[in-house]
Every structure is written in C-alpha cells, then in structure tokens.
Amino acid sequence: MKALVLQQQAEKIVPEILALSTDKRPSGDVIVDIHWSTLNYKDALAINGKAGVVRNYPMVPGIDFSGVIHHSEDPRFHVGQHVLLTGWGVGETHWGGLATQAKVPADYLTPLPEALSLRKAMIIGTAGFTAMLCVNALEEAGITPDKGEIVVSGASGGVGSVAIQLLTALGYDVVAISGREENSDYLRSIGAKKILPRSDYTHPAKPLGKQLWAGAIDTVGGDLLANLLAQISYNGAVAACGLAGGFTLPTTVMPFILRNVRLQGVDSVYYPAAKRSKVWERLAQLLPESFYEQISSEITLEQSVEYAKKLLNNQVTGRTLVNLRAE
Incomplete structure (x- = not known):
C-alpha cells in the first residue's frame, strides 16, 4: 500500500x-x-x-x-x-x-447510499456530514425558513460551503461571512444572498447587539462566535462546529437568558453509527448535481x-x- x-x-x-x-x-x-x-x-x-x-x-x-x-x-x-x-x-x-x-x-x-458514487461521497465528506448535522440542529431548535435569515461563518471553507447549499435547498435565506472578498461570486453561485466581511466580526463582542439573524452556523469560534451570539434574534439558535478562530468564547450569558438563544455544539466524529446512514441519505437527497461541480x-x-x-x-x-x- x-x-x-x-x-x-x-x-x-x-x-x-x-x-x-x-x-x-x-x-x-x-x-x-x-x-x-x-x-x-x-x-x-x-x-x-x-x-x-x-x-x-x-x-x-x-x-x-x-x-x-x-x-x-x-x-x-x-x-x-x-x-x-x-x-x-x-x-x-x-x-x-x-x-x-x-x-x-x-x-x-x-x-x-445508492444515490451516491464513491467520488460524490467524498466531495461531501466530513465537511458535508458536519454541515448536515448543523442544519439538523437548527431545525431541531425550531428555526424554520420563515423565521428569518441564517448566517454562515467560514463560508468559503468546506463546512460553510456545504451548509449554504443545504440551507438554500431547504428554502432558507443565507448570509455568508468570509475573509476572502475574491470568493464573493462563488458564494453567491452556491446560494448566499449577501456576503459580509469577516473583519466585521473579529472585534471584542458587546453583550448584546441588534437582532439580525434567526440562526447561525459557526465554523470559526472565538470572537466571531461571540459577535454572532449577540446578534441572534429572540428564540434563535447557533450551531457551532469549529474553532479555527479560537477555542475561547468571550461572551456573557445575556444572549441566552434575555433572548432565549440556544447554542448547540455539533460533533461529527463520534456521532452514533446507527444514525449515520439517515444523515447520508438526506445529504444525497438535498444536494443538487451542480454541487458536485462547484x-x-x-x-x-x-x-x-x-x-x-x-x-x-x-x-x-x-x-x-x-x-x-x-x-
């Protein structure tokens, strides 16, 4: 070998x-x-x-x-x-x-799954599997498309890219946060309605900000996650799965106890084996053929x-x- x-x-x-x-x-x-x-x-x-x-x-x-x-x-x-x-x-x-x-x-x-080839399965890969778990977490928290926009951080990366496609396929309006301006056309092509610069979210977070998002998928952590939490609307939710921006969370309890915000951690490494096939079947169903080329x-x-x-x-x-x- x-x-x-x-x-x-x-x-x-x-x-x-x-x-x-x-x-x-x-x-x-x-x-x-x-x-x-x-x-x-x-x-x-x-x-x-x-x-x-x-x-x-x-x-x-x-x-x-x-x-x-x-x-x-x-x-x-x-x-x-x-x-x-x-x-x-x-x-x-x-x-x-x-x-x-x-x-x-x-x-x-x-x-x-019968609907996937070996190649397509790895285009989805761990990143896509994690993204599907994040979308499932938002749905389980009651975040439906009519509640408002969903923001996705680390949007140019693997998890972020797949999350945008999945959310778009399910009818959500998606806003992307990216540190790479040159990827704006790419992000719009996979479903993002708006693109925000990551630099807007790297400063220390206020305890609460203007309520902007029904939910979020965060792949970054650190100050960026803290800023997102401060902007989540009442009864909103954040699915967090990454720490590329840091493993600390410099925030307060205010988003959680004053706005009823849920922070849901998402782990794909030890997700139960018995439940995995169902997640993969849903990925095969939701992702369009264009996804595998884009x-x-x-x-x-x-x-x-x-x-x-x-x-x-x-x-x-x-x-x-x-x-x-x-x-």
Whole structure:
C-alpha cells in the first residue's frame, strides 16, 4: 500500500509518501481499498505538525475516505461492497484515508447510499456530514425558513460551503461571512444572498447587539462566535462546529437568558453509527448535481502536502478531493 506517513523526527513532524507493507496496518476487522479521500482543516494541521491533532506516530492522516471492501471478518460487510468512513479518530489515533488501503473496525464504516458514487461521497465528506448535522440542529431548535435569515461563518471553507447549499435547498435565506472578498461570486453561485466581511466580526463582542439573524452556523469560534451570539434574534439558535478562530468564547450569558438563544455544539466524529446512514441519505437527497461541480478541486496523494500548506494559509476554496487511484 502507498500512504502519506507522518513521522516524528526530534521536534519536527516529517510527511513522506511511502510504500508500506500491509502488515504495518493497525488492527481492524475490515480492509478497504480506498478510492477517494479529502483534505480537511484537521488534516492540514496534522500534516504541518501542529500540536494537538495526532496522538501517536507514525500516523497516516486523512479523517475520511470512500472505497471498496477488500476483506471483511464482519457479516455486515462483504467483499466488493462500497462504503465510506468519517470520524472515529481516524487520521488522529488510527491510520486514516490518505493511503491506497485502510484496515479499520467495522463499526467505523457506513454503507454507501445508492444515490451516491464513491467520488460524490467524498466531495461531501466530513465537511458535508458536519454541515448536515448543523442544519439538523437548527431545525431541531425550531428555526424554520420563515423565521428569518441564517448566517454562515467560514463560508468559503468546506463546512460553510456545504451548509449554504443545504440551507438554500431547504428554502432558507443565507448570509455568508468570509475573509476572502475574491470568493464573493462563488458564494453567491452556491446560494448566499449577501456576503459580509469577516473583519466585521473579529472585534471584542458587546453583550448584546441588534437582532439580525434567526440562526447561525459557526465554523470559526472565538470572537466571531461571540459577535454572532449577540446578534441572534429572540428564540434563535447557533450551531457551532469549529474553532479555527479560537477555542475561547468571550461572551456573557445575556444572549441566552434575555433572548432565549440556544447554542448547540455539533460533533461529527463520534456521532452514533446507527444514525449515520439517515444523515447520508438526506445529504444525497438535498444536494443538487451542480454541487458536485462547484465546490471541489481534485488532487493526487503526492500533492496533499502542498495543498495542506495552502489550506492553512486560507488559499483553498471549498472541498479538496484526493484521488487515491490516480496513476
């Protein structure tokens, strides 16, 4: 098998493309021939040696993948079956998807929905799965399209891009917050009605501001999330799933107790296996065919280190697809 391997050398993390013996793989009862993976923000952190992502070395990064069952010791899966994987600490504590093959516990796998190809599943990937969970959280909080506009932060990234498409498909009016003015046309093309500069939200937040939004999906955290909370209308809700802008929340209890605002954390890593197929079926139903053309770029395994640097430097728009079958 060929893989991107992260190795610790003194105080430095070194990424290399290596040919590995299959007996080096970690434990698991299913072997998958990987066709597609992706580059996510967490992968970029790991590849660039940022602290707090990878727990042990050597490690194969890649927090998701899709592929075909090569061998299975679990009766739920059979040779030749198409499957996908997101989360479960893969790429952090267990070898991940930036390889031509993976050996994983069967519980980590989800059967591929009939409406999706292996490639389409990874255009959606962890980012799309997380975005769907965020949209579900707003719906569960009673935020319907007639309540008002929904604001999405980190709109040019993977989660933000998919969230805009999903919300638009469901009839919501979406406002995008982005730090990249050059992406305005792209954001409008996927459904955003308005685009606001991220610089408007990086200052320390007031306890309360003008009520502007029925709800929000926040992928950034920090001051940006605090500013959004201060602008959420009475009975509104925020689904928060990211911390690229910081893990602290410099706000007060005032939005929660004076405006009845709900802050819902969204985790996609350990989302229950029994519920995952339903989420994927909904993604397949809601996303238009144009989605798969608008928000993805395709690279090879050999380009993944270069693109991981670009992703951390905010130079990548939408989803980055890694073709593990490319020659």
